[in-house]
Amino acid sequence: MAVVRPEMDTRPAASPGARVPLFCxxxxxxxxxxxxxxxxxxxxxxxxxxxxxxxxxxxxxxxxxxxxxxxxxxxxxxxxxxxxxxxxxxxxxxxxxxxxxxxxxxxxxxxxxxxxxxxxxxxxxxxxxxxxxxxxxxxxxxxxxxxxxxxxxxxxxxxxxxxxxxxxxxxxxNGSASATNSETVCYVVSVIKHLEATVPGVSSCVLYRMIAADDVLQEVLRAPQLETVSKIVVTQRIESSAVTIVKDRCYLEHFEKNKVDIDLSLYHINSVGTQGFRYLFTGLTDDVVVLVPRSQLTFVQLFTYPFNWEVWALVALVLGAAETLRLLFPLHFRNNPILLVVCGFERYDLNTAGRWEKVILLSVMEFIFFTTCAYETKLLAMMVSKPATQELHTLQELMESGIKIKVNFLGNPDAAENHLLGSIMVNSTETILNMDKVHAHIVEREVAELVLPKYYDPVQRLYRYSILDQSLGTIPRLYILSLRNPFKPVLVYTNAALLESGLLSVYWPMMVKLKAGDRAIPAAEEADETLLFPDMxxxxxxxxxxxxxxxxxxxxxxxxxxxxxxxxxxxxxxxxxxxxxxxxxxxxxxxxxxxxxxxxxxxxxxxxxxxxxxxxxxxxxxxxxxxxxxxxxxxxxxxxxxxxxxxxxxxxxxxxxxxxxxxxxxxxxxxxxxxxxxxxxxxxxxxxxxxxxxxxxxxxx
The missing domain is CATH 1.50.40.10 (Mitochondrial carrier domain)
Incomplete structure (x- = not known):
């Protein structure tokens, strides 16, 4: 949403993940x-x-x-x-x-x-x-x-x-660069004259998308032919902080040089400073969430995942106790407990075994039978619907996982000072439309839900990103106006009417989808629960x-x-x-x-x-x-x-x-x-x- 010119940040990003063990x-x-x-x-x-x-x-x-x-x-x-x-x-x-x-x-x-x-x-x-x-x-x-x-x-x-x-x-x-300034100005003037001739009383305005590197449009807006035209700006970017933009000299010069009256892009702020009188709050809020990466379980993890460590410890304890009893009382045990219970190898006929051997081994066999049935059922279910290696739900779990969060420090310089997540943030110009499936990203909930289908892996039947349950809180949405703007009372009244009617809350999700319409984000595919040969x-x-x-x-x-x-x-x-x-x-x-x-x-x-x-x-x-x-x-x-x-x-x-x-x-x-x-x-x-x-x-x- 910012119209400042982006600059490349050459600071290296920290490597993701925790330290690898000495011997892997x-x-x-x-x-x-x-x-x-x-x-x-x-x-x-x-x-x-x-x-x-x-x-x-x-x-x-x-x-x-x-x-x-x-x-x-x-x-x-x-x-x-x-x-x-x-x-x-x-x-x-x-x-x-x-x-x-x-x-x-x-x-x-x-x-x-x-x-x-x-x-x-x-x-x-x-x-x-x-x-x-x-x-x-x-x-x-x-x-x-x-x-x-x-x-x-x-x-x-x-x-x-x-x-x-x-x-x-x-x-x-491991713009409009195709057209010259004069051609674009003539086209804009022709459109305005046509509107004035066909619809009397219509406001003269230029509605355009601001691109930082589009020098042609910058020159068009300064053209003398458009001196008397009121200009309303609609931008493409939706992730910049309003406080950062208002403090930016380039953005303020943009309002003055191009004679922009209102920037109709919605911005959000983390705090209100001395420039707060230039904001018009809409009454809507954004729920800021974290998109965290997910990956499929490895084969080794898949075999240990059905039970937690307490169950595995219980199985080991039962088998160890049976083997210990065999070693302590060799005359009472003719069969090896582990070979009989786990492998089914019966060295001697259990029907002719002693009373104590029957009682102990049959009890252990029954326990192992129910355990293996539960294990096989859960393992088969996970072979069809593959779980992720880690399911993060809270910010504390995110910090302990070693996953880094990619943030553009140029557009959001206050992010590194976040007392909770600042230590795990790394600088990057990566957007949510080309995430690397390794780092996490901070984004509004509506945008997160919109881009999730893009990261669905049909081969692994897994969404490679998920939304963290614990959000970072809500922030207000607002408009930014020029200094002492005469249109502010009218805009306040219009915004209040749209808010009270419920249209404004409907407009924002629609706008997000429309702006992302050109990105060809695929729809979510239905999960196929058929067990295929590669799943075996x-x-x-x-x-x-x-x-x-x-x-x-x-x-x-x-x-x-x-x-x-x-x-x-x-x-x-x-x-x-x-x-x-x-x-x-x-x-x-x-x-x-x-x-x-x-x-x-x-x-x-x-x-x-x-x-x-x-x-x-x-x-x-x-x-x-x-x-x-x-x-x-x-x-x-x-x-x-x-x-x-x-x-x-x-x-x-x-x-x-x-x-x-x-x-x-x-x-x-x-x-x-x-x-x-x-x-x-x-x-x-x-x-x-x-x-x-x-x-x-x-x-x-």
């Missing part, structure tokens, strides 16, 4: 998923590269060895790299992010130095998982096919030879996670026993044979990967479609991974050589390096046998991993 579990989850896809696809290629590293043979010879062993041995030994790489990449991305952010945000360290330190730290932490890489080496070597049957057997027979090569290998790798994603994820956890628990049972047996037979050091090359590889290689990956992401253009974006992410990760794996290939050869030995003394890395060099006819080029296949494998492996990681980030975030 989502980074760990994305790294785990990316590694799982990577290993499942590229393991056969890795096996051929391993044979070239170990025996120094050509590619066709390595392929012949694997083909001769048969398809049953193709994926033999996949569990150790699957376990090691999934956990390793999970740690790599999680520790890297948790180390880099504090160094940059809290310590103010240089960005590239922080990335290098974070990469080396992540690579060093990865070396803890070396036992899995050792077992993978033994199982992939045809020499040990007869000695080790599977991962369980290999772990049991050979523990820790690996610590020296893996640490070394780990440590290295949470169910598929729950099934996949359950199967994955079951498999990990099943194999983990054997791994624990294997590690114990290896420790007994060979000692703890055998598990970490070859650790030093791994440290030399992982740390520097991780630092190089993260620095190059983020620099590539910053330099490459953002693509419009999802397919081109995925392709770009794939090739960025593929090229970087192929380069890094080729640079550190000799260290990989050294690591594999050290880990392929079982038992015996733990030789140093330099002794192993000399041994490899002598076995390869003392030629450096022979050390690089298999590097082309390794580069090919790394190209696809790191490309798949990078694109899968970015896709999982979109799912979790």
């Amino acid at each position: 579990w989502k980074e760990f989850a994305c790294g785990w998923g990316a590694a799982f896809v990577n290993i499942a696809v590229t393991y056969p290629i890795y096996k051929m590269i391993f044979r070239q590293m170990l025996h120094g043979v050509q590619l066709h010879q390595a392929f012949g060895q694997i083909r001769g062993e048969g398809i049953t041995f193709l994926y033999r030994g996949i569990f150790p790299p699957l376990a090691q790489k999934t956990i390793s990449l999970s740690v790599m991305f999680g520790v890297y992010d948790g180390t880099r952010r504090p160094l940059v945000e809290w310590c103010g360290m240089n960005e590239y130095v922080a990335k290098s330190i974070a990469g080396v730290t992540a690579g060093t932490v990865e070396a803890v998982l070396m036992p899995f890489e050792r077992v993978q080496t033994l199982l992939a070597d045809a020499t040990y096919h007869a000695k080790y049957r599977n991962t369980h057997h290999a772990f049991r027979m050979d523990p820790t030879r690996w610590i020296f090569p893996i640490v070394l290998l780990s440590c290295i790798v 994603k949470p169910a598929w994820i729950a099934l996949s996670v359950g199967l994955a956890l079951s498999g990990v628990a099943f194999v983990g049972e054997f791994c624990v026993k294997v590690v114990i047996l290896i420790y007994i037979e060979h000692g703890f050091r055998e598990l970490y044979r070859g650790l030093v090359p791994i440290l030399w590889r992982n740390g520097p290689s991780n630092a190089m990967f993260f620095v190059m990956r983020e620099e590539a992401d910053r330099q490459l253009p953002k693509r419009a479609t999802a397919v081109t974006q995925r392709t770009q992410e794939f090739f960025a990760g593929a090229c970087i991974g192929a380069f890094i794996s080729s640079v550190f290939y000799p260290i990989n050869v050294l690591k594999v050589t050290m880990q392929s030995k079982l038992g015996g003394p733990n030789e140093s890395m330099w002794v192993a390096l000399q041994q490899v060099y002598n076995e390869r006819d003392r030629k450096l080029r022979n050390v690089y046998k298999g590097v082309s296949m390794n580069c090919t494998r790394a190209f696809f492996s790191w490309g798949i991993m990078n694109s899968a990681y970015e896709q999982l980030k979109k799912v979790f975030y």
Whole structure:
């Protein structure tokens, strides 16, 4: 509503949201998923590269060895790299992010130095998982096919030879401008003459929309031909404060230079100062509210949302109590309470069980039955009608949520001094018609209700903004007049008549809708309650996670026993044979990967479609991974050589390096046998991993 000329404010806006935790579990989850896809696809290629590293043979010879062993041995030994790489990449991305952010945000360290330190730290932490890489080496070597049957057997027979090569290998790798003044003046004069000729006694006036940058209209209003014409101004803007406008020198000059008598735009004020005698209050008020952003629940939040923490605590308490009773009185419980009640696994017939076991387990089963029925019903309802992550109702909840409010300080300079919300306000020229769905906005209720349909997401079936229940209060609507305006008594009488008849209260909402008519705000769509196939994603994820956890628990049972047996037979050091090359590889290689990956992401253009974006992410990760794996290939050869030995003394890395060099006819080029296949494998492996990681980030975030 203001006619002042806007000026750009270059002050930076504060970042939205609260501080991110030191270690974000989502980074760990994305790294785990990316590694799982990577290993499942590229393991056969890795096996051929391993044979070239170990025996120094050509590619066709390595392929012949694997083909001769048969398809049953193709994926033999996949569990150790699957376990090691999934956990390793999970740690790599999680520790890297948790180390880099504090160094940059809290310590103010240089960005590239922080990335290098974070990469080396992540690579060093990865070396803890070396036992899995050792077992993978033994199982992939045809020499040990007869000695080790599977991962369980290999772990049991050979523990820790690996610590020296893996640490070394780990440590290295966003008007009227079309018309002239004279043409416009002639047109206005012609219209006025026509009105005077056809309707005698009509007031001569010019009704126009004031645009701050419209210099043509400014010159037209000062034209001598319109000297005797009374001018009534109707503006477009509806969010400016009247107090700010009246104090503004440009606005006052606008009244004097253009000979404006009345500005018919409705303004609101927060306080009345010395200029109050220029206002004409309409008797209407605006209810000022806050539009707060909403977002859909993530998959993890969706599974925990049906019950509050008290219910989850009660379920855990009941199951924990049943398990505790089984441990205290093992003679009275033949079945495992959790396996029987939750999984339905009945180890022994409950009909033949003792009295106390029946009473306790049947009671717990009944409790869990009603709990799961309620949980499934609420979960199914939320899959159809997806709730928001947070429903804010009061101003206190808004302040605690960490959401910032965008306000134009140029048009409303007093906003930052608000004692309640001033601390969470940031400067922005963003309007309510192009909100970013991240920040909140202060607006009148009528306008808020008008623009809400624009922010309805039909895919998520969710309004991305909601009106806060607690309002900021009501403010009066008023007109602004020129100094000692002779039309004020007439306008007062007209306003009173319109107010008493009820027409004025009807006029304001209609005016808001008419002014927004050109914005093409869509009507609210009816919510579709049909359960579609994409809505079943949470169910598929729950099934996949359950199967994955079951498999990990099943194999983990054997791994624990294997590690114990290896420790007994060979000692703890055998598990970490070859650790030093791994440290030399992982740390520097991780630092190089993260620095190059983020620099590539910053330099490459953002693509419009999802397919081109995925392709770009794939090739960025593929090229970087192929380069890094080729640079550190000799260290990989050294690591594999050290880990392929079982038992015996733990030789140093330099002794192993000399041994490899002598076995390869003392030629450096022979050390690089298999590097082309390794580069090919790394190209696809790191490309798949990078694109899968970015896709999982979109799912979790």
